Amino acid sequence: MTTRINADQIINTFIRYTTINTTSVPDNQQLPSCENQYKLAQLVASEFADVSDIQATVNENAITVLSLPANCPGMPAIVFFAHLDTAPDNANDTHAVRVKNYAGTDIVLPATDEVIAVEAFPELLNYVGQDIITTDGTSLLGADDKAAIAAGVEAICYMLATPDFKHGDIKLVLLPDEEIGIRGAKALNVAELNADFGICLDCCGIGEYVVENWYAGSAKMTFKGVTAHPMSAKGKLVNALLIANEVINALPEAERPELTEGREGYFWVNKITGNTVSASLEIALRDFEIDGYQNRKATLRSITEQLQKRYGHENITLELSDTYDNVKAGLDKKPEIIASVQQAMRNLGIEPKPLIMRGGYDGSVITPAGLPTVNIFTGAHNFHSTKEFLPAESLRLASEMLLEIVALSAQKVTA
Ligand SMILES: [Zn+2]
Incomplete structure (x- = not known):
């Protein structure tokens, strides 16, 4: 040619x-x-x-x-x-x-x-x-x-x-x-x-x-704690960093970037900032199937609801956004x-x-x-x-x- x-x-x-x-x-x-x-x-x-x-x-x-x-x-x-x-x-x-x-x-x-x-x-x-x-x-x-x-x-x-x-x-x-x-x-x-x-x-x-x-999206969560001096914190202090940690622990352990390949999706915890009073957490969501992608969003909503019941609705927020299809x-x-x-x-x-x-x-x-x-x-x-x-x-x-x-x-x- x-x-x-x-x-x-x-x-x-x-x-x-x-x-x-x-x-x-x-x-x-x-x-x-x-x-x-x-x-x-x-x-x-x-x-x-x-x-x-x-x-x-x-x-x-x-x-x-x-x-x-x-x-x-x-x-x-x-x-x-x-x-x-x-x-x-x-x-x-x-x-x-x-x-x-x-x-x-x-x-x-x-x-x-x-x-x-x-x-x-x-x-x-x-x-x-x-x-x-x-x-x-x-x-x-x-x-x-x-x-x-x-x-x-x-x-x-x-x-x-x-x-x-x-x-x-x-x-x-x-x-x-x-x-x-x-x-x-x-x-x-x-x-x-x-x-x-x-x-x-x-x-x-x-x-x-x-x-x-794959379908890609991101989640941003915020957590509000209650401050108290550690010397007299018993029953008072609510540590926002530890609430963020509860979210991380609630995610399926095997579904991380470092443990997946091919057509497997994941949750990628990629940013945590804050202190005991307030903290924020960012998580990327990826899945090749639309149902799987929606399920990942549903998982985060459900974790959020559980935490809101324990720590107060106004103290936990979740913002989900779609990045591409x-x-x-x-x-x-x-x-x-x-x-x-x-x-x-x-x-x-x-x-x-x-x-x-x-x-x-x-x-x-x-x-x-x-x-x-x-x-x-x-x-x-x-x-x-x-x-x-x-x-x-x-x-x-x-x-x-x-x-x-x-x-x-x-x-x-x-x-
Ligand atoms: Zn390029």
Whole structure:
């Protein structure tokens, strides 16, 4: 098959985007949570400023929409999604390093002498003879998710340069703050995109694609105690910290992140603060089944009611909120989306590797909002780590995947 995306060009595009540090800031409630997400959004939009076929908008939340109108009537409208921010882990400015013609040995990161060892990451050997992008060791790489921005941009550039390539309405949408609660996708007006389906590029090695993720929510509990000097506390002191501890003890012991895998859900106690007078507790809830997810919320309600009976209704509160949904229900309604992802991979000589994701992505919010959105590979490994690396050919093929899925949708129209 013909090569549509140029490896050097897409790598240069990707590295250009990694130079803007877009680390999201969980404690900042503004959207975007850091100014540099605007800067990256504006850089990408500016690259199409002189292209009359492309309409580019960046809104006050840095939500960016690049629109390429259809050149063939009747073809599906498709949205490519990428997120602007990078994870709050290893948040320094990124200095990308290109390892040319990888020889199959350990990779030493030049600024820190940290080693990406073949023994620890044997998947490196799949990329012998290819170029691999790493960092200098002082930060994460940010292929999560700037590789996706580069893949979307280069796919659009190809379509612009190749008028014979048939496509429906194509949009590239860049979203802020995926890493800190999928906030950008929640602020997106999905109906306005007026599309048939979406493709996020926000997962792992070549060939991987997400067929389901889990339902996610969070609980915040508060506890009010009664203060008393410990020397004369008998019968008076009610210790808020110990009430919080009662909740922890009431949760099923085996259902913790460290004791679960695959399709098993959990309660994750992830924050406790306070003193004897008042305390608060935060718990994340995860389950692949909607019934299981609802049962987890019911468990917390029941624990709360028990405690309220003992300590007073006004002294114990529970606040539950939903974070995102399993995409499976939405994707099952349009099986042709996953089918075309699989066919595109086969056409490009990539082995399809379906993935059950113990996490969420922008599509976990966008799919239940009405636009079924699958998640496919960027090609990168070791997300959020200084050992994050991106094989150049995997990134090139991620961009080819977008074009191949568009091309397959054209065949359906002509057939
Ligand atoms: Zn991501």
